[in-house]
Amino acid sequence: MSKHMTTNTPTKAPIQVQASVLKNLDAVRAMIKRHKLNDYIFSVIGLLALMFALLTLLILFGDLVMDGFERFNLKFLSEFPSRRAANAGLLSAWVGSALVMLVTFLVAVPMGVAAGLYLEEYAPKNWFSDLIEINVTNLAGVPSIVYGLLALGLFVYILGLGQSILTAGLTLGLLILPIVIVSTRESIRAIPIAIREAAYAVGATKWQVVYDHVLKYSYGGILTGVIIGMARALGETAPIITIGALTFIAFLPPSPVTDVAPFINFEWLSSGFTVLPIQMFNWLSRPDHAFHINAAATGALIIIVTLLMNGTAIYLRYKIRKNIKW
Amino acid sequence: MQNTTSIIKAQSKNLDFFYSNGMQALKSVNMPLYENKITALIGPSGCGKSTFLRCFNRMHDLYPGNKYQGEIVMHPDNTNILEHGVDPIEVRMRISMVFQKPNPFPKSIYENVAYGLRVRGESNKRMLDDKVEEALKGAALWNEVKDRQQDLAFNLSGGQQQRLCIARALATDPEIMLFDEPTSALDPIATANIEELMSELKQKLTILVVTHNMQQAARVSDYTAYMYLGELMEYDDTNTIFTNPTRKETEDYITGKFG
Ligand SMILES: Nc1ncnc2c1ncn2[C@@H]1O[C@H](COP(=O)(O)OP(=O)(O)O)[C@@H](O)[C@H]1O
Ligand SMILES: [Mg+2]
Numbered sequence: 001m002s003k004h005m006t007t008n009t010p011t012k013a014p015i016q017v018q019a020s021v022l023k024n025l026d027a028v029r030a031m032i033k034r035h036k037l038n039d040y041i042f043s044v045i046g047l048l049a050l051m052f053a054l055l056t057l058l059i060l061f062g063d064l065v066m067d068g069f070e071r072f073n074l075k076f077l078s079e080f081p082s083r084r085a086a087n088a089g090l091l092s093a094w095v096g097s098a099l100v101m102l103v104t105f106l107v108a109v110p111m112g113v114a115a116g117l118y119l120e121e122y123a124p125k126n127w128f129s130d131l132i133e134i135n136v137t138n139l140a141g142v143p144s145i146v147y148g149l150l151a152l153g154l155f156v157y158i159l160g161l162g163q164s165i166l167t168a169g170l171t172l173g174l175l176i177l178p179i180v181i182v183s184t185r186e187s188i189r190a191i192p193i194a195i196r197e198a199a200y201a202v203g204a205t206k207w208q209v210v211y212d213h214v215l216k217y218s219y220g221g222i223l224t225g226v227i228i229g230m231a232r233a234l235g236e237t238a239p240i241i242t243i244g245a246l247t248f249i250a251f252l253p254p255s256p257v258t259d260v261a262p263f264i265n266f267e268w269l270s271s272g273f274t275v276l277p278i279q280m281f282n283w284l285s286r287p288d289h290a291f292h293i294n295a296a297a298t299g300a301l302i303i304i305v306t307l308l309m310n311g312t313a314i315y316l317r318y319k320i321r322k323n324i325k326w
Numbered sequence: 327m328q329n330t331t332s333i334i335k336a337q338s339k340n341l342d343f344f345y346s347n348g349m350q351a352l353k354s355v356n357m358p359l360y361e362n363k364i365t366a367l368i369g370p371s372g373c374g375k376s377t378f379l380r381c382f383n384r385m386h387d388l389y390p391g392n393k394y395q396g397e398i399v400m401h402p403d404n405t406n407i408l409e410h411g412v413d414p415i416e417v418r419m420r421i422s423m424v425f426q427k428p429n430p431f432p433k434s435i436y437e438n439v440a441y442g443l444r445v446r447g448e449s450n451k452r453m454l455d456d457k458v459e460e461a462l463k464g465a466a467l468w469n470e471v472k473d474r475q476q477d478l479a480f481n482l483s484g485g486q487q488q489r490l491c492i493a494r495a496l497a498t499d500p501e502i503m504l505f506d507e508p509t510s511a512l513d514p515i516a517t518a519n520i521e522e523l524m525s526e527l528k529q530k531l532t533i534l535v536v537t538h539n540m541q542q543a544a545r546v547s548d549y550t551a552y553m554y555l556g557e558l559m560e561y562d563d564t565n566t567i568f569t570n571p572t573r574k575e576t577e578d579y580i581t582g583k584f585g
Contacts, residue, residue, distance in 0.1 A: 124390065194429040198491070200388060201425075202442035202498060203418040212441070217432060324432045325480050 061303055068297025076297060080250040081279065085290030090298060092249040093279035096165070097234060099253060099268060100275055103169020104176065104233050109226055111173070112180025116222075119181070120188045121210055140178035147175045148242025156243055163244040165253060166269040171239050176229030183225020187218035192326050220320030227313040231306045237277040247282040249274045276302055335361040335532040336382070336502060339397040341408075343377055343556075346391025351377040353556045354396070359502065361401075364524060364533040366547035366564065368540060370579070374556040375536040379504050382407070382534065383421045384414035400501075419446070422495035423504040427511045428487035430479035430494075435462075435471050438479050438490055442498040457497050464530075465493035466523050485516025492523065503527065505535040509542065521546050540580055544568050552576045 079089025119136075123129045151171035155161045161170075191214060199209045253271035257263055274282075280298040283291040336359045343352035351374045359365050367375045377386075384407065386392040397406045400420070407417045422442070430438050439458045440448075448454060458475070462468040467489040471482070479490055488508060495503055505524070509517040524533060524546050537543050543550050543564065550567040552560045552575075560567065560576045571577045578584040 192429075194425060194427060195431060197385065197388070198425065198429045198431065198494075199441070201383060201385065201418055201423040202445055202494065203415050204441075204445045205415060208445055212444075213431065323478055323480075326432075 061300065064296045064300040064303065068293055068295070068300050071294055071297035072300075076294075081248055081282075082250075085283075085288060085294055088283075088291070088294055090276065090279060090301070092252060093274050093276045093298070094301075095252055096245075096249070096273035097275040099165050099256070100168045100172065100240075100273065101230060101234060103166060103269070104172040105226070105230060107170055107173025108176050108180050108229060112177050112226075112229075113184050113222060115177070116181045116184025116188065117210065117214070120185045121206070121214065136178050136181050140182065143238075144175055144236055145238040145242060147171055148239030150174075151239060151243050162270055163246070163272060164270045165273045167243050168240055168245060168273065168275070171243060172233040172236060175236065175239060176233050179229035179232070180222070180225055183228075184218070184222050187221025187225075188214055190221065190326075191217050195326075217324055220317050220324075223320075224313040224317045227309050227316075231309040231313075234306060234309070235277055235302055237281060240275055240278055241281075245278050246272050246274050247278060332360040332363060334358045334401055336398060336400045336407075338378075338381070339399060341378075341381065341394070341396035341398065343374075343381060343386070343395070344393040345377075346389065351556050352381070355553075355556075355558045357551055357558055357561055359532050359534055360549060361532050362528050362530075363548040364528050364535060364546055365549045365551065366543035367534065367536045367551050367553060368538065368543050368579070369553035369559075370584075371538065373553045375553055376506050377556075378553070379423075379506050379534060379536050382417075382502065382504055383423050384408070384417050385423070387414045419498065420500060421502040421504065422498060422500035424488070424491050424495050424506070424508050426507045428484055428491050430482075430487050430490050432478065432480060434476045435479050435482070435490060436475040439493045439497050442494060446498065458493075461493040461497035464496045464527070465489045466519065466526075467493055483516070485512050485519060488512060488516065488520060489523065492520070492527075496527070500531060502532045502534065505533065507536050507538060510538070517542075540568075540582075552579060554579075 076089050077094060078091055079087060080091050081093075082088040115136075119129065119132065123132075148171065151167060151174070155167040155170055156163060161167045195213060195217070196209055199213050204212070249272065253268035253273060254265060256265060256268050258265045276298055280295045280302070283295040283298070286292075338355050338357050341352055341355040342350065344350050355378060357365075367378065369375055380386055381394060381398060386394070394408045396408070398408050399406050405412060407421075431441065433441075436458055439461050440454050443454055443457055448457070459468065459472075462471060462475075467486060470486060471477075471490075479487060482490060488511075492503075492508075509520050512520065521542065524535065527533060528548075535543075535547065547564045550562065550564045551558055552567065552571075552573075554575060560571060560573050562572070567576065568580060571580065575584070
């Protein structure tokens with residue numbers, strides 16, 4: 001060290017600077033240690049919060065599975081509801097849910113994507129579009145029963161659509177519309193300006209930019225929002241009860257596909273129906289404990305389907321975003 | 327360097343530009359672009375170089391509230407490309423642009439280059455293949471990517487991505503090509519490649535390049551313009567600007583006393 005010092009005599013100043021850092025090194029180390037302790041404390045708190053949420057869900061799910069275990073068989077899915085709990089099944093409920101979801105999807109996706117795209121790409125940015133933006137975000141927080149009341153007035157009484165699959169699908173479609181709009185806008189906004197400018201710079205029109213770029217790069221995010229919205233719609237009960245879904249149905253709606261031309265049939269849209277959460281609610285409200293087993297099995301099924309949908313959303317987002325780096 | 331025979335390809339006349347917040351970024355700029363020459367724009371950061379360049383392909387039209395005053399006349403047809411009746415898309419079909427940071431689309435190498443042609447309605451596969459190959463060759467990228475044209479553009483290096491962007495801008499046979507600090511995100515070797523490329527490209531088209539690298543301006547350009555606070559301070563052939571500038575401010579900037 002001393003030899004090193006003597007060979008470097010002309011550059012005295014830097015050595016002094018070094019020495020002062022060295023002198024403070026203990027203090028620096030103590031400080032880093034203190035800051036790291038904060039990291040540690042936070043990670044413990046965060047983990048506990050996460051575990052609390054996860055464990056609650058897990059225990060709930062485990063409880064449902066244990067209670068409903070004896071109904072986990074195909075017969076449960078292929079039988080209509082019945083006065084005898086052991087013979088009762090979910091056939092009309094899951095078919096109803098599937099058809100309602102189909103309408104919901106067909107309503108929410110085109111409308112939500114078009115609205116999000118318009119707001120983000122076409123609408124002039126002024127106080128009016130700000131107002132719309134705030135309102136769309138607020139709509140996502142409106143209690144779902146309010147949508148039910150709106151639907152009862154508009155779809156059932158004014159438009160005369162009846163207590164039908166169409167009414168339910170429209171209602172849930174409106175309910176998840178804000179989710180689709182917001183996720184559409186966010187995925188669109190994530191596309192860098194440089195990419196848009198690149199497209200415009202080679203002479204693309206606005207619609208070419210939207211169609212060839214904006215939609216192509218954002219559909220992963222849009223799809224994620226759609227699936228999460230659909231998963232929410234699947235479990236919605238209040239608005240469906242409000243519009244007057246039936247609780248005991250021992251028939252299926254007319255099939256959407258037929259064996260005579262034109263092979264599709266829209267009668268199912270005006271059919272009465274029930275859905276999974278309503279069937280569950282119905283069984284739960286019976287005094288006979290045997291029906292509670294059915295309810296638990298239904299609850300477990302809803303959770304499984306919801307988790308599968310969310311899992312698909314996560315997988316798709318990962319897969320689609322893999323090719324896009326910004 | 328003196329070119330008495332040069333033809334003017336485009337010319338800005340009393341060009342003012344106002345951003346939507348009311349800020350005047352260009353003040354009465356009069357400047358020619360000579361055909362098959364490289365014109366370099368230099369000047370301190372924020373002086374309006376990019377603003378000026380982006381007037382040439384009406385990029386400012388993408389954002390509401392921006393305002394041009396004055397003219398940019400293109401020859402030989404004498405079109406004032408800033409005129410209201412002239413569609414910005416038509417202007418961008420004639421004048422292409424390469425940006426500061428490489429900005430390829432998240433698509434294949436092939437689709438990146440073909441995009442400008444697709445926008446123009448070209449869908450013949452043979453035609454597209456030929457044009458893509460020609461553009462990639464023109465951008466000195468063909469040898470590196472000819473066997474992997476379907477790979478994602480993001481898998482290329484930064485310098486290759488920038489040459490891909492040049493190929494994309496080249497594929498549509500533009501009359502003028504704009505470069506906004508095209509090498510500022512690149513390493514010295516990639517920079518040298520791009521500079522060499524620009525010197526080749528000027529055989530075919532007219533180039534306007536913004537650079538904050540004085541050596542680059544001196545190396546590649548035929549004419550140099552020095553801008554300061556939205557005004558064109560001095561314009562001359564590059565040799566004169568770098569060896570014998572008329573104005574003191576230009577000399578100070580070039581010699582690094584200022585900026
Ligand atoms: N979108 C904008 N809105 C308002 N002012 C802008 C905008 N873009 C650039 N400016 C201003 O215009 C001036 C010129 O900017 P620019 O042309 O980007 O400079 P340069 O490319 O020479 O660094 C700067 O003062 C900058 O702050
Ligand atoms: Mg700039």
